[in-house]
Amino acid sequence: xxxxxxxxxxxxxxxxxxxxxxxxxxxxxxxxxxxxxxxxxxxxxxxxxxxxxxxxxxxxxxxxxxxxxxxxxxxxxxxxxxxxxxxxxxxxxxxxxxxxxxxxxxxxxxxxxxxxxxxxxxxxxxxxxxxxxxxxxxxxxxxxxxxxxxxxxxxxxxxxxxxxxxxxxxxxxxxxxxxxxxxxxxxxxxxxxxxxxxxxxxxxxxxxxxxxxxxxxxxxxxxxxxxxxxxxxxxxxxxxxxxxxxxxxxxxxxxxxxxxxxxxxxxxxxxxxxxxxxxxxxxxxxxxxxxxxxxxxxxxxxxxxxxxxxxxxxxxxxxxxxxxxxxxxxxxxxxxxxxx
Numbered sequence: 001x002x003x004x005x006x007x008x009x010x011x012x013x014x015x016x017x018x019x020x021x022x023x024x025x026x027x028x029x030x031x032x033x034x035x036x037x038x039x040x041x042x043x044x045x046x047x048x049x050x051x052x053x054x055x056x057x058x059x060x061x062x063x064x065x066x067x068x069x070x071x072x073x074x075x076x077x078x079x080x081x082x083x084x085x086x087x088x089x090x091x092x093x094x095x096x097x098x099x100x101x102x103x104x105x106x107x108x109x110x111x112x113x114x115x116x117x118x119x120x121x122x123x124x125x126x127x128x129x130x131x132x133x134x135x136x137x138x139x140x141x142x143x144x145x146x147x148x149x150x151x152x153x154x155x156x157x158x159x160x161x162x163x164x165x166x167x168x169x170x171x172x173x174x175x176x177x178x179x180x181x182x183x184x185x186x187x188x189x190x191x192x193x194x195x196x197x198x199x200x201x202x203x204x205x206x207x208x209x210x211x212x213x214x215x216x217x218x219x220x221x222x223x224x225x226x227x228x229x230x231x232x233x234x235x236x237x238x239x240x241x242x243x244x245x246x247x248x249x250x251x252x253x254x255x256x257x258x259x260x261x262x263x264x265x266x267x268x269x270x271x272x273x274x275x276x277x278x279x280x281x282x283x284x285x286x287x288x289x290x291x292x293x294x295x296x297x298x299x300x301x302x303x304x305x306x307x308x309x310x311x312x313x314x315x316x317x318x319x320x321x322x323x324x325x326x327x328x329x330x331x332x333x334x335x336x337x338x339x340x
Contacts, residue, residue, distance in 0.1 A: 001186070001291070003158075003285070003286040003287035003290070004077050004156060004157050004158050004284075004286050005215075005283070005284065005285040005286065005287070006039075006040040006041065006157055006283075006284055007037075007038050007039045007040060007281055007282070007283055007284070008039060008040070008041050008042075008043065008226050008261060008281065008282050008283075008284055009034035009037070009039035009041070009042040009043070009279045009280070009281055010042075010043050010183060010226060010228045010260070010261065010273070010279065010280040010281075010282065011027075011034075011042055011043060011045065011048070011228050011259075012045075012228065012230075012231050012258075012259035012273045012274075012276075012279070012280055013026070013030060013044070013045070013230070013231050013278070013279075014191065014230065014231040014232065014233035014235075014236060014277060015048050015049060015051050015230075016050070016052050016235040016271075017050070017051050017068050017233075017235055017239060018050050018051050018067075018071060018074055018115070018280070019048050019050055019073040019074065020075075020076055020082060021082075022048040023048065023049050023050045023141060023308040024049060024082045024085055025268035027044060027048065027049070027099065028085065028086060028089045030083040030279065031086070031089050031090060031093055031095060031097055032089065032093055033279060034093075035093035035094065035095045035281055037185065037279070037281065039095060039123070039279075039281060040095060040096060040157055041095060041096035041097070041098070041157060041184075041226075042095060042096070042097055042098070042279075043098040043186050043188065043226050043227075044097070044098060044100055044188070044228055044333035045100055045132055045188050045189060045191070045228045045229055045231075045257075045259075046100045046114065046116075046164055046165050046188040046189050046190050046229075046230060047100050047101060047102050047114055047115075047190070048099065048100045048101060048230065049074075049076055049082065049101035049102065050071070050101075050278075051071065051074075051102075051236070052070075052104065052180045052190040052191060052230055053067070053071060053138070053140075053141045054190065054191070054192060054193070054194070054232075054240070054251075054327065055067050055240055055247075056137040056138065056140045056141060057137050057193070057194040057195070057242060057250075058194065058243075058244060058246070058247040058250055058251070059243065059244050061140050062112050063243070064140075065075070066143075068110075068140075068141060069131050069323075071085060071102060071141065072104065072109060072110055072112060074102070075101075075103060075112055076101055076102070076103065076110060077103065077104055077105065077106070078103065078124055078125070078128050079099065080113075080116065081160060082101075083099070083117060083125070085120075086099060087118065087119050087124070087125065088121050088123055088306045089122070090119045090121060090198040091122055091123030093121075094121045094262070096117035096120060096155065096157060096160075097116065097118075097119040098116060098117070098118050098119075098162060098186045098188070098228075099116065099119065099210040099290075100114075100115070100116045100164065100188045101115055101117075102114070102115070103115035103130065105135045107257070107319060111143050112141055112142055113131065113142055113143055113145055114130065114134060114138070114145070114164055114165075115128065115129065115130045115131070115145070115237040116128075116129050116131075116149075116162055116164055116186075116188060117129075118153060118160060118162060118186070120144075120155065121156075126155070126160075126205070126290040127149055127151045127153050127162070128148070128149055129145070129148075129149025129150070129151075129164070130144075130145025130146060130148075131144075131145050131164040131165070131167060132142060132144060132146070132147070132167055132170070132173065132307055133144050133145075133166070133167075135165065135166040136195070140144065143235065146313075146314075146315070146317040147176075147312055147313050147314045147315070147317055148314050148316040148317075149313065150167075150173065150176045150177065150314055151314070152177050152180035152182045152311060157184060157284075158183040158184050158286045159180070159181045159182050159183040159184065160182070160183070160184045160185075160186065161180065161182040161184070161185055161186070162185065162186035162187070162188070163177070163185070163186075163187060164187075164188050165187075165188060165189050165190065167256050168187050168214070168217060171214055172310060173301070174217050174220075175298070175310060176219045176310065176312050177192035177221075177229075178220070178223075178298055178299050179299050179310070180188065181299070182221060182223055182264075183224065183286050183289055184223065184224050184226065184284065184286075184297045185217055185218070185221065185223055185224065185226070186223045186226050186228075187210075187213070187214055187225055187226070187227045187228070188227075188228050188229070188284040189206065189210055189218075189227065189230065189257045189258075190206075190229065190230050190257055191229060191230035191231050191232040191252060191255065191257050192206065192232050192254050192255070192256050193206050193254070194250050194251070194254040197246075197250060197286030198249075198250060198253035198254060198306075199207070199249070199253075201289075203253070203254050203255060204254075205255050206229070206255050206256065206257045206258070206273060207255055207257065207258045208255075209270075210227060210229065210257060210258050210260070211258070213269075213302065214227050214260065214262045215262055215266040215267065216264075216266065216336055217312075218262040218263060218264060218266050219264070219265065219266030220296065220298055221264075221298065222267075222289050222292040222293050222296070222297070223262065223264055224251055224261065224262065224263060224286070224289070225261070225262040226261050226282070226284075226286045226303075227258070227260050227261070228259050229257030229258055229259050230257060230314060231251045231256075231277040232251065232256065233277065233333070235300060237251055237252075237298065241321040242296065255307060256274050256275070257274070258272050258273060258274045259272075259274075259280050260272045260273070260280070261282030261284070263288065264271055264288055264289050265292065269281035269282055269283070274319060276332070283289070
């Protein structure tokens with residue numbers, strides 16, 4: 001058996017805030033840059049297109065209706081022109097692309113999912129995943145997803161799976177991927193995640209949370225964990241701060257996310273990028289995943305499947321199913337495009 005070795009690029013970058021078209025242009029430029037530098041896969045942050053809705057942590061929802069409407073207007077769909085453009089650049093460059101985005105649907109102008117797609121080096125969408133449960137204030141924006149994207153894809157880079165942010169805290173979601181032979185795990189995070197007013201309470205340490213979760217999954221699965229967190233640039237920070245005098249203070253004092261690659265031992269194999277925007281590169285060699293399995297093979301000899309069983313429903317959930325006409329498509333049929 002041969003084990004792939006390759007270079008990965010982690011995009012610790014900011015979108016063009018709430019502008020899907022310019023964000024797609026920036027993403028395509030970054031994909032080309034990563035490919036020129038020898039990367040075989042590039043991982044973008046959580047909801048990179050067109051922004052992470054951090055404003056939900058800064059003001060009461062009664063003050064954020066306009067931002068929700070602007071975000072909804074800048075959502076994209078899985079079969080839309082934006083992802084088609086990104087897929088074509090992936091094909092031209094011969095590089096895999098993991099892209100986080102705010103997903104809309106043709107059956108509702110206000111339904112938004114936190115979604116991620118894995119695009120192959122041939123420009124085809126291999127997997128489309130919707131975050132199962134939005135976390136805390138994220139529920140003000142995103143609808144809950146389903147299990148249809150809990151898939152590990154066989155690729156020339158190995159067996160690739162992905163989870164979004166807090167899903168990496170869910171041991172059942174993580175085991176679902178491990179049990180499909182996952183070798184390369186993609187984790188995506190926001191640029192900042194305020195949980196408290198830092199003037200009165202210690203805030204959520206996003207860097208530490210990422211290191212704990214990414215390290216645990218890599219160590220338990222004896223795999224590589226490629227983490228990409230967003231970057232909060234000055235333009236987005238100032239736009240949010242201009243809405244409320246406290247928002248800038250809270251953002252400035254809240255810990256930032258990190259991008260990092262973790263190896264099968266559970267420790268970083270790359271630098272940790274936090275303060276500066278840019279692409280972070282890491283070398284991955286899947287041959288290093290084999291020897292540690294002698295110690296803990298959770299999907300093999302180091303488990304008791306006669307004791308433990310896990311059942312996962314991977315059916316895509318839709319608002320209605322029609323049975324009167326076998327030729328009529330289900331509502332929300334855009335979700336069918338990339339699911340087998």
